Amino acid sequence: MLKRRLAILSMGVWLTGTLWMAIVATQNFYTIDRLFAAQPNPAFTAAVEKLGASDASFLLRYLSSELNRLFFQVWGLLQIAVGILALWLVMAIPKSSKPKWMIVSMLGITLLFAALITPQIVSVGRSLDFVVRDPAPPALRTFGLLHATYTVLDGIKLILGILVTIWLLRDPPVNTSRA
Numbered sequence: 001m002l003k004r005r006l007a008i009l010s011m012g013v014w015l016t017g018t019l020w021m022a023i024v025a026t027q028n029f030y031t032i033d034r035l036f037a038a039q040p041n042p043a044f045t046a047a048v049e050k051l052g053a054s055d056a057s058f059l060l061r062y063l064s065s066e067l068n069r070l071f072f073q074v075w076g077l078l079q080i081a082v083g084i085l086a087l088w089l090v091m092a093i094p095k096s097s098k099p100k101w102m103i104v105s106m107l108g109i110t111l112l113f114a115a116l117i118t119p120q121i122v123s124v125g126r127s128l129d130f131v132v133r134d135p136a137p138p139a140l141r142t143f144g145l146l147h148a149t150y151t152v153l154d155g156i157k158l159i160l161g162i163l164v165t166i167w168l169l170r171d172p173p174v175n176t177s178r179a
Contacts, residue, residue, distance in 0.1 A: 003089045003092045003093060004089075004093055004168060006085075006089050007086055007089035007090050007093065007168055008165060008168045008169065010082055010085050010086040010089060011086055011161055011164055011165040011168065012165065013082050014079055014082045014083060014086060014106075014161055015158065015161045015162065015165065017075060017078065017079060017082070018079070018154060018157065018158050018161070019158070021071065021072065021075050022154070024068070024071060025068050025071070025072070028064040028067055028068055029061065029064050031064075032057065032060045032061060032064060035060075036048070036053070036057065058130055061129075062129050062130065065125055065126075065129060069121075069122045069125065069126075072118050072121070072122075073118060073122070076110065076113050076114040076118050077114065079110050080107070080110055080111065080114060083103065083106055083107040083110055084107070086103055086164075087100065087103045087104065087107065090103055090164070090168070093168075098167070099163075099164045099167045099168065102160045102161075102163060102164050103160075103164055105157075105160055106157045106160050106161055106164075109153050109154075109156065109157045110157065112153070113150065113153070113154075117146060117149060117150050117153075118150075120146050121143065121146045121147065121150065124139050124142050124143045124146060125143060127139050128140060128143060
């Protein structure tokens, strides 16, 4: 019973982290646009005017990109650990064959991210920093394909995680006490 509860907790952490990363990654860039539009702070406005809007935008987008790169690299390692824990806990639950294989699939996607996709996104993304986008540089298409691949696979991982969590919540625990 305790392992089932811990497995639910670990799946909750994994799913929440996945959703949180999607929010953080997009909001890092939208925040720049909001700051430029609202100019909520006179010191910020003065700094943008001194640097120039174009250079300030490049600099802030670079900062957001670097933060996203760091967050995705750290999250990639953390979710491997959470996934291994979830798998270990689910394997201890009787009749857990299907959820076990779903978690193995989730871990496979996570390992693919950590070993191949995220490092490529970081590398190609850095090659695009401070590059004018009109006309679009050829690497931008590669970055878009990598990003789309990550997004689709992360969506599949999320769906699998939801299914595992539903199974953990719905499947009645085995009563090991004797009457």
